[in-house]
Amino acid sequence: MTTTLTQPGSGDRERPARATMKDVALLAGVSAKTVSRVVNGEPGASTEVRERVLQAAQRLDYRHNLGASTLRRKDSRSGIVGALLQDVGNSFSAGLLRALEDSLRSAGLSVLAASLDEEPDRERGIVADLVARRADGLVLMPASNRHEYLVSEQRAGLPIVFVDRRPHGVDCDSVTVDNRRGAGLATEHLISGGHRRIAMLSDLEEIETAHERIAGYRAALHAAGLPGDPALLVPSVRGELEATQVVTRLLALPDPPTAFVTGRNILTIGAVRALRSAGLSHQVALVGFDDFPMADLVEPALTVIRQDVQRIGAEVGRLLLTRLAGDTAPPKHVVLEPTLVQRGSGEIRRRPV
Template sequence: MTIHQQPPPRATMREVATAAGVSLKTVSRVVNGEPGVREAVRRKVEAVVEDLGYRHHRGASDLRRGGQRTRAIGVLVQDIANDYSARLLRSLEDATRERGFVLLTASLDEDADRERQLVAEMIARRVDGLVLMAASERQDYLAADVRAGLPVVCVDRVPRGLAVDCVTIDNTGGTRAGTEHLLRHGHRRIAFLGDLPTIPTARERLEGWRQALTAAGLEADPALVRDGLRTVGAARDALLELLRLPDPPTAVFAARNVLTVGCLHALREELPGPQPEVVGFDDVELMDLLEPRTTVVRQDVEAVGRAAAELLERRLAAHGGPVQHVVVPAELVVR
């Protein structure tokens, strides 16, 4: 029989006061940013807060210590307005609502500072768990909270510097399948439109494009790569620029749904040559009704949400075991 030990409770304000040798009122003033505390004392309290991993709870600081839960899950995605993020949130909502939880959500906008601020806000409200689509390069700033028992599940991107569960899509394999589809159609000059190279999923998709070309005995021409693209307009302009090259691409892989839409906008322009074939990563609502009909690599976002909810529930139930990395396959939808 395996006995799972409960994680140690989080540090309390009283423990901070004892360790710092000050009163509870002094600690309260420091963590709430109030005046009336000498600078040397403030620095001492802040050092103890950092050392103990204390997080201030606004309004009900003894709620979790009383053995209760807030029944709230913090979910931080890149952009709630994005189709992928919206579908992920809906899937998480459906899965967690059955378990009696509500979601507190916010957008990170690929901003690492915003991520840390919003994570702190979620933890201050004593969420029972956190689902994070990280914008930061490393997430080890959460290590003290994880040690104190906060369940964290990363989605879309593998965590770095933090050993927690995660759920990702097979970005490299999906992009390789989409590029191989274009190769089977006889294309040899295949462009790649990608997101910010600092984003792990963007790098994985670029790698899938390279792998497919290399396996076909072709050179991955850097002149056909346009990255750092964030909007429909940027993708449209990038494709039009590529089509004006002396040796333009005959096909393009768009590595994000908004970039696929940008390519379709470009195809409505008066093009300098034949219309290129487009394959996009991630489906878009009504895509099958648009002209030209566009093949896509579809992400099973609902499966990502369900898997994240299951991993979170397992941690909330204090089940031990090693961290898990669930990889959801991507599906090539040929149109």
């Protein structure tokens, strides 16, 4: 189960009172302690009594208070893992969240998710909220650049796994993709198609993933002996509309790019719109970083650098479960290789002048 973490509203209506454990005990003809044993899955109640309690709970629409149980249990487990991602509405984050949920379900863990929107203060506030809710573990795609504020939580035994971006200032488990290699693959592929004027659109350069992808783009140009034109590298492109505007502007240059690398899936979508509007979808090559639903249905179908979201989520879940099981080994840093998926848009060759 995945729940999205939001701030409480100010206009909540008064809720009707729910049935309590005492109400269930009265209807079932047992003590409240017996009801507690049954709903917490503890031994000590016969099959007949257990069935009677469960039937009474169903009739009364009783919902067990997990929070109260957590305070009484010796292991203090809440059954909740917090997942702080950049935007749960983005296809990459959504796919990662689903993969994480699948990997944790068999252990009886639910995922409480929140979007950070590249806001460090929001990150710290939600982390504090999850700690107060006694979350069993934390998965973090950080908005902040330094993470010393997590040292006390780690020292207290909270398992923390970083995903997509590495920890700085605290040594925790992490699962990342080789972003530099991925952008290098995209750029090398376009160079092999004869392109020399290759533009790149990127997110904020201070974001680690964006910084690494820009470095990979530059390294590939340098290795091919191509001068990097500063006008063709546009960082800090924050959304689809801005990406469309940037690509449109670059296409209007006296010596426009013949190919594009886009550093995020939403930037790829913006680039597709600009190329289609200019009637250049089949003349200008495009390789996007991150796959997304229906990328293969665009005309031409999109060539992308794919991150294996299922494997990333599975690795994060595995590391987290290992820590919850008591593993105290030094932190592990898993780096996965991205894949170039050729579909058509990246295979458009540069036309002879």
